[in-house]
Amino acid sequence: MKREEFSVDCSACPIRHKAVCSRCEPDELDELERIKFYKFYPAGQTVAIRGEPLETVASVVGGVATLTRSMEDGRTQLVGLLLPSDFIGRPGRTAIEYDVTAVTDLTLCCFNRKPFEDLLVRFPHVRERLLEMALDELDAARDWMLLLGRKTARERIASLIALIVKRSTRPDGSVMGTGTRIELPITRETMANYLGLTIETVSRQLTKLRADGIIELDGKRGIIIPDLGGLLAETGDDDDGGMIF
Amino acid sequence: MKREEFSVDCSACPIRHKAVCSRCEPDELDELERIKFYKFYPAGQTVAIRGEPLETVASVVGGVATLTRSMEDGRTQLVGLLLPSDFIGRPGRTAIEYDVTAVTDLTLCCFNRKPFEDLLVRFPHVRERLLEMALDELDAARDWMLLLGRKTARERIASLIALIVKRSTRPDGSVMGTGTRIELPITRETMANYLGLTIETVSRQLTKLRADGIIELDGKRGIIIPDLGGLLAETGDDDDGGMIF
DNA sequence: CGGGGTATTGACCCAAGTCAATATCTGTGG
DNA sequence: CCACAGATATTGACTTGGGTCAATACCCCG
Incomplete structure (x- = not known):
């Protein structure tokens, strides 16, 4: 499970320049560093299930995960492909909206939701980056709607x-x-x-x-x-x- | 074109409690009031075209508009239905990503992009609400992906x-x-x-x-x-x- | 009353789904 | 190192849901 492969040092993080934290100043990064923790999932493992309480949010550090929504009869639609630097979870929400599954071995940089939300209030750089990423994902989702509806x-x-x-x-x-x-x-x-x-x-x-x-x-x-x-x-x-x- | 039907007084605005401005304090609202302006479009009219420079952002005050993406051969997919209180345009972007069309008579509460972006930096309440609305739209888009892909x-x-x-x-x-x-x-x-x-x-x-x-x-x-x-x-x-x- | 946009209905067709057989990989234990 | 088992992928034969093309019907509005 190669727990030690990723540094706890943000400055050496592979997604440092793209994730929610990409615009943080050194002092902000220090504080993130204090509350973050890594989690590892083997390929195929379920990371989160729709309807469960949303306790943590995370950035994908390495590996690939999927965001899916399913119907009772088994029909399944992937609504997002999570690659390194993508963000999982929604601050301000208390329940998980989509199933998350690791499709390769997966490393997440996690934060408990509450502390992260507090931090969001104080750190404009994280807030801005999160808004930007949400809007990018929205565009991606809409492009995908064209694909699903018409291609x-x-x-x-x-x-x-x-x-x-x-x-x-x-x-x-x-x-x-x-x-x-x-x-x-x-x-x-x-x-x-x-x-x-x-x-x-x-x-x-x-x-x-x-x-x-x-x-x-x-x-x-x-x-x-x-x-x-x-x-x-x-x-x-x-x-x-x-x-x- | 009933230009005077909507007050310039935010406190009497029909979407006051739901739009990007919903969490503003009176002093923030005053400033919004100073830079906002209304635009009216008759049913059927084009509001914005993909690829054009993005000069203004707006909230739908009344009426219905559509957000669409089309392919060269005419295949068209609606990627968003804009109802009163929905926000049009993306701060931080300089080009329009989707075609916007009025499907009924439409009233927009507009802001020039630049001043709005400045304001976004200074007014946390607008920023927060915009993030929240973007995340809601993202969820809606993803639900729609299930519909388009599997239903x-x-x-x-x-x-x-x-x-x-x-x-x-x-x-x-x-x-x-x-x-x-x-x-x-x-x-x-x-x-x-x-x-x-x-x-x-x-x-x-x-x-x-x-x-x-x-x-x-x-x-x-x-x-x-x-x-x-x-x-x-x-x-x-x-x-x-x-x-x- | 007539004409242009909008909606319904029918006949036919085809892209993608379903069901099923087979092939290819990958990893595991003998 | 090979054989075997269980995933994963390909290919084929057949079916079908929704698309296409075309004819009517409806419905405001001038």
Whole structure:
């Protein structure tokens, strides 16, 4: 469970520059440091369940988690993919709204809700960053609504791959252009639940995109993109919004 | 265009208790009052277009507007329904992300973006409320993702009617239980774009719900709900989240 | 009374779902 | 190191919910 792999020193934290704490001054960081604690979950483990009391909030430090909503008959929709630096939980709410599941080994930087809320009042930098992140997520959710409401299966798959490529872009800003290889952090089932499709359709469309030379499949999880432009053309998006820096 | 119908006096504003300004102290309200201005749009008019510079932000005072995202080939998805008290625009962004259209006559309480952003720094009450509203919208968007990704046409229609019923609940909290009548604020086309369906499917499912005694159609826009419980059972949601006070 | 927008209804079709068989991985223990 | 078991993924055959295309019907409003 490699508990000691992540420093307790915020200044060396891998998500220091992107998480809720990204704009904190040294003194603010000191205080965060005092109340934070890490939690680790193995792949597949449930992190939180809808309806339970919301006691802690957290930032994803490493690994991938999903935010899902399900219906009684088992139909499941992924409503958010949580990657490093993403925030989990909502200050001001007392119950959990969505199921959270670790899809890879997961490391969270946690805060008890109450102290965090207090801190939110006193630290404008955290508040501002949280608002900004909430608005970004809102935009992402709305883009996803277009995908779920109007895109074809092929466009959905292409959009998801494009999204992963975008989020895999190295923090130094270097664009991974032609000949990129990405590793899907999720199973076909999770992909299906994200895209509002079935695993069979996901599988078939991946095969078809490969047959059309848009992607190459490299083992179960690897995808090679010979031509990023070709992939983006399949997403159905007008590319003006898709600035990759 | 009934320009004078709405007071310039915030204390008499119909959305005083729900909008971004709802938590303001009298002195904060005074300052808002000085920089705000009203705009009026007739039904059908475009309010903002994706890609244009974002110069003003606003609260919906009266009427209904839609937030949409479209693809080049005309496929359109509604990503938000803006009812009185909802906020339009995103501080910190310089370009408009979604098309905004008035679907009924619309009254907006506007602020120029820059002064509003300054004010956001100084007025914690506005900031807090804006964060809260953004998080609420995020939850709403995610619930809608479940609808778009996994619900059947019938469930989608029932969910939309249930949503309108909920939002039509009078502010005094009185529940409009059995025998409620609501007025749809939108056309079949707008409904279809919200639900990720076609007008034909919307029409057919409404007819079917009527045939099954779940709703009664009263003219083009009116819907009577003889039994709210019956309607909610058709939405596919487990009802625990659906507390209507 | 007539005309343009809006809504309903019908006939047909197809993209994606369902059901089912098979293949491929991955890890585990002999 | 191999074999085997249980996930995970692919592929095929068939079905179906909702889309498409097209004809009417409705309904304000001038």
